[in-house]
Structures are given as structure tokens and as C-alpha cells.
Amino acid sequence: MNNLIKNTARFVLFLAIQIIILNEVPPLHQFITPYLYFIFLLWLPFGTKRITLTLLGFITGYTLDLFMNTPGLHAAACTLLGYFRPTILNLLLAQELSEEVNREPSIGSMGWGPYAFYTFSLTFLHHFYLVLLEWLQFGNFGYFLGKVIGTSLVSILLIFIVELAMNRRKIKR
Amino acid sequence: MFKGGALKNIIGFIRQNFTFLSFLILQIVSLVMLSSYNKTYETFFGGWSNQVTGNINKNYNAWSYFFNLKNTNAQLIAENTALRNQLGQNFVAIDSSKKLGTLVLRKDSLEKIRKFFYYPAKVVGNTFTLQKNYITIERGSLQGVKKDMAAISPEGSIVGVVVEVNDNYSKIMSLLHRNSKVSAMLKRDKIAGSIEWDGEDPSVLVLKNISKSAAPKIGDSVLTSPYSSNFPAQLMIGKVTSVIKDPSTNYLTLNVKSTTNFYNLEYIYLVENRRMADQQNVEKNEPKNE
Numbered sequence: 001m002n003n004l005i006k007n008t009a010r011f012v013l014f015l016a017i018q019i020i021i022l023n024e025v026p027p028l029h030q031f032i033t034p035y036l037y038f039i040f041l042l043w044l045p046f047g048t049k050r051i052t053l054t055l056l057g058f059i060t061g062y063t064l065d066l067f068m069n070t071p072g073l074h075a076a077a078c079t080l081l082g083y084f085r086p087t088i089l090n091l092l093l094a095q096e097l098s099e100e101v102n103r104e105p106s107i108g109s110m111g112w113g114p115y116a117f118y119t120f121s122l123t124f125l126h127h128f129y130l131v132l133l134e135w136l137q138f139g140n141f142g143y144f145l146g147k148v149i150g151t152s153l154v155s156i157l158l159i160f161i162v163e164l165a166m167n168r169r170k171i172k173r
Numbered sequence: 174m175f176k177g178g179a180l181k182n183i184i185g186f187i188r189q190n191f192t193f194l195s196f197l198i199l200q201i202v203s204l205v206m207l208s209s210y211n212k213t214y215e216t217f218f219g220g221w222s223n224q225v226t227g228n229i230n231k232n233y234n235a236w237s238y239f240f241n242l243k244n245t246n247a248q249l250i251a252e253n254t255a256l257r258n259q260l261g262q263n264f265v266a267i268d269s270s271k272k273l274g275t276l277v278l279r280k281d282s283l284e285k286i287r288k289f290f291y292y293p294a295k296v297v298g299n300t301f302t303l304q305k306n307y308i309t310i311e312r313g314s315l316q317g318v319k320k321d322m323a324a325i326s327p328e329g330s331i332v333g334v335v336v337e338v339n340d341n342y343s344k345i346m347s348l349l350h351r352n353s354k355v356s357a358m359l360k361r362d363k364i365a366g367s368i369e370w371d372g373e374d375p376s377v378l379v380l381k382n383i384s385k386s387a388a389p390k391i392g393d394s395v396l397t398s399p400y401s402s403n404f405p406a407q408l409m410i411g412k413v414t415s416v417i418k419d420p421s422t423n424y425l426t427l428n429v430k431s432t433t434n435f436y437n438l439e440y441i442y443l444v445e446n447r448r449m450a451d452q453q454n455v456e457k458n459e460p461k462n463e
Contacts, residue, residue, distance in 0.1 A: 020233055023300060026436045030373045033302045051192045058199045066226050068300060069307045069344070072207030076200055083196045133207065134304055143372070 003045060003102070011060065014040045019067050030143070031150030036158045037064055038126055041081055042119065046093070046109075047101035050086045057082025077130040081122055088121055107163060119159055127152045227309060227342040230298040238439065245439050248327045255329075289405050290445040292317060294324075296438045297342070301349055301375045308333060308345040310441065318343045323403040323444040330409040330432035331355065331397060332441050349375050349435060357410055358398040362387055365398040368410055368429065375435055378411060380427040387425065389413050395429050402452045405444060 018037035025034065041057055061078030065071050089098050089105070092114040097103070107115050128148050135144040187194065238245075298309030312318050324332040324345045333353065337344040346353055349370050357368040357380055366383040380395055393413045399406035411429040418425060446452075 023302065024237075027302050027375060049192075051195060054192065054196045054199060058203070061203070067230075067298075068303065070207070070303065070305070072203040072205070076203035076207065079196060079199045079203060083192075133204075140372075 007040070007044060010040050010043060015060070015063060018064060023068065029150065031146040032154050033147075033151050034158060035127070035130075035151065035155050036162070038078055038081060038123075039159055039162060041078065041085065042122060042159070043104050043106075044085075045101050045104045046089065046097060047099050050083065053082035053085050054079055055082075073130065073133055076133060077126050080129050081126045084125060085122060088118055092118060119156060123155050123159065124148075124152050127155065227297060227311070230309060231311060234295075234297045241437065241439055244437060248439075252327050288447055290447065292443045292445070294318075294343075294441055294443055296441060299347075299435070299438055301347070301435045304351050304372045306347040306349040306375075306435075307336075308347050308438065308441070310343050310345060310443075311341065312443070313341040313343050314338045315340050317445075318443060319445065321403055321449065323401075323405075323446075324441045325404075325408060325444060326433045326438065327440055327442065328409075328432065330411070331404060332433055332435075332438070334403060335443065345441075347435065348378060348431065348433070355404065355410075356398045356401040357395050359383065359387055359389055359413075360394040360396050361389070365400060366424075366427075368395065376431055377414065378429045378431050380413075380429050381424065383425040383427060385423055385425055389416055389425065389427055391415065395427075402449050402456070403444070403446055405446075 014037045018035070022034045022036060027033065037060065040060060041053065044053065044056070057078035057080070058075050061073075061075035062071075064074045068074070086098075092110065097109075103109050105115060105118060110118065131144055131147045131151065134147075135141075292312065294310040294312040296308055297311050298307075300306045300308075308324070310324075318335060318338050320335055320338055322335045324335065326332050331348065333345040333347040333350070334355075335343050336346045348355070348368070351370065351372050353370055355368045356365060358365040359380075364384055364387040366380050369379050369381055371379050383389065391413055395410045395413065397404040397406055397408045397410060409432050411431045411433075413427050414430045415428045416425060417428070
């Protein structure tokens, strides 16, 4: 129950940050669009089932789409992220930890190295697919590569800033 | 039709791969929505979801509105000055040698017919970081908004075209949209082309199809052309920043720094051309004896 309330609050909080702040920031460069909302999916507990993750991914993405007038774009990318999250986690973690329902991915529970790999790979996957879909509609390969890399780096930076600011290490147990 | 075993196998297959299948279905749903946005989305989801997100955007906008009051005031003062300059009392007598106002069509020398009507509208949603950017405004069909009406900023530079209308909200396709296209001309020699956006820098537009006989210089003004059916002529679009010469075509491409500041739109004006339908009809019809 506690988990449910906490994660609902995060869902609202991060979508609000994305819609109210990050979407309103004037772009620094054409390659850079700051995305943070999918951190909600990254922070769900270890034991969340793949089917739940996929569905939650779709819901998260589609909610953002309604605000950005891009129906399906973020929904597709987040569904992919949700589906592949357990795959990446299973690579990194021992069996017992990956079935734990009360703990969630963080620097404290996974350690710096695995957590960084986890964030990097899923952020990159999400942005790669997102920008790919955008690119398929318009087609410019230089734009595609630049935007995947630029946007991924900014998102990873944001995720680590949030990670350090919220200091979830204290509440690891 | 199926033998018992085959049906069992199919059900077993679905149960085994349930997660993967639902992943596939969700992906397909997303991609279908994405690719058919302009047709089906509008009719099925557009109505209610726009009402919901429009309301949330409106509440958030009440906050950002407060912090932008200073800017809004400055804009209003500038606009008031401009309007004051047009007051009747500023003019002494009718000067028959004077050029006609661009907003007014003359029927006979005494009576004038209004061609363009202006409506104010408050901006409640605005994107500029995507490849297809839209602006949401709080004014809909109940308040006289129609599809294809033009949107201009308080400074008089152009913003976009209305593409979707419901009761109380409408959506404007911003100039910052890959499919946006507006007829424009160079102020210097009145040569017309079309203004588009290449999806790169939100402050730079692209003026295409300018004949090579034009000699544009950096800093030249770009205005709306008299050929456009929704925009009044001679509205400011931007200033030329660079000229791209492509030897393989007969046309020039110009980069234009947009005058409209898309980042802090608070209010816009919608322009209704009372004769738009007539103009579009006559342009659409093929002459019979051709």
C-alpha cells in the first residue's frame, strides 16, 4: 500500500516536472530536449512484473503524449523501456534481489557501477527509439545521431542530479 | 473447427507469451496512433482529451501568467501606442491621394467594407522543442473561432494557423511545424516565396522558392504576401540572416530570423478573413473551357 502511494506520487510529480518546467525551457540547442519523466519507470521496485512495467510504461507515455500533442510517440518509447527493464536488471543482479518487492533500483541498493549501467542503457534505449520514430517521419541522419546522443546525455545528467538531491540512500532499508 | 489439441496449443502459446504479446499490441497501438494522428486522433480522442489537458494547462497558466505580467504590460503599452496612432482624430481631412489602408476594401468612395476581423485569445499551451509544434488557446467555436483562421502576435508578426477547434479551446499549428507553409514575400522587391521550418532552430525559419532574379540582402524584411488567403498582407515575419545558393535550381533559399518570440507567447490575435471561402473556391475551381 505504502509502495502504491509512493509511486503514484512520483508518477504525478515527475510528469508535472516534465510538463510544467522541462517542456517550457527554451531549447539550448536543436539536439537537446531535456526528458526526465521516465525516471518513474526506472525507480519502480525490483520485483515489479514485466507485464505491469509494460502497461505502466504505456500509461506514462500516453499521459505525456496528451499534453504534448504527439499521440503514441512517448507511449511507444516507454512501453519499450518497461518491457526491457527486467532484462537489464537480470543481467546485473542476483536472483534474490531482483525479486525483492520492497526495494528499488538506486545507488544505495545496487552500487554506483551497476546503477550507472542500468540508467545509461535504459535512457539510451528510450531516446534511441523516441528519436528514431521522430526521424522516420522526417529523415535527416545527422539530426538523428546528434539528438540521440545530446538528449541522452542531458537526461542522464538530470537523473543523477535528482538521484543525489533526493538522497534515497538513507531509506534503502 | 480446431481439433482439441490444436486449440489447446494456441491457448498455451498465448498464455506462455502473454507478456510479449501485450508488449507487441501496445507497440502497434502506439505506432498506429502516431501514424494516423491527423485523421483518426482528432475525431476519436481529440475532443475530450483536449478539454481535460486544456483545463490543466489553464490552471498552470494562471501561475505563469502572474510572473509574466511585466512583459504583458510592456506589450500592451506598445500596442496601445500603435492603436492611438490610428485614431480618427489624428487625421484632418480625407486625402484622396493617400493609399488605402490594407485592412479595408473599398466598395465606393464613401462606404467601406471590413475584410478582416480580429479576436483576442489567451495562450494556454505552447510547445517549441518538437518537430511538430502546436499552440493551444482558450477560445473555441462558441466564441467564433473557425478552422484556417490566422494567428498573429501582439507585435503584429505571424504565429500560425488554426487547425483544430472545439467548444472552448482551439489548436494552432505553429510556424514551428514541419508541415507549416505560409506565403511570404521580400519587402524590398515584392518577390513571393513560401515560409517553412526545417525543424532545426526554433528562432530560424526558411524562406523557399525565391526566384534568382531577386537580390536579397542580409537584414531584409520578410512580410506576408498578398496571395495568402488567411493572413492579411504585409505582416512582419522576420529578417533575412543568410542566403543559400543552390546552383542546381532556379530558386534561392533564405534563412530568416523570426520576429515572433515563440518562447513567451501570452496573448495572440486571431484574424478572420470574411472572404476566405470565396478566395479558396475560386482558386480551387478548374476553368471549364480549359
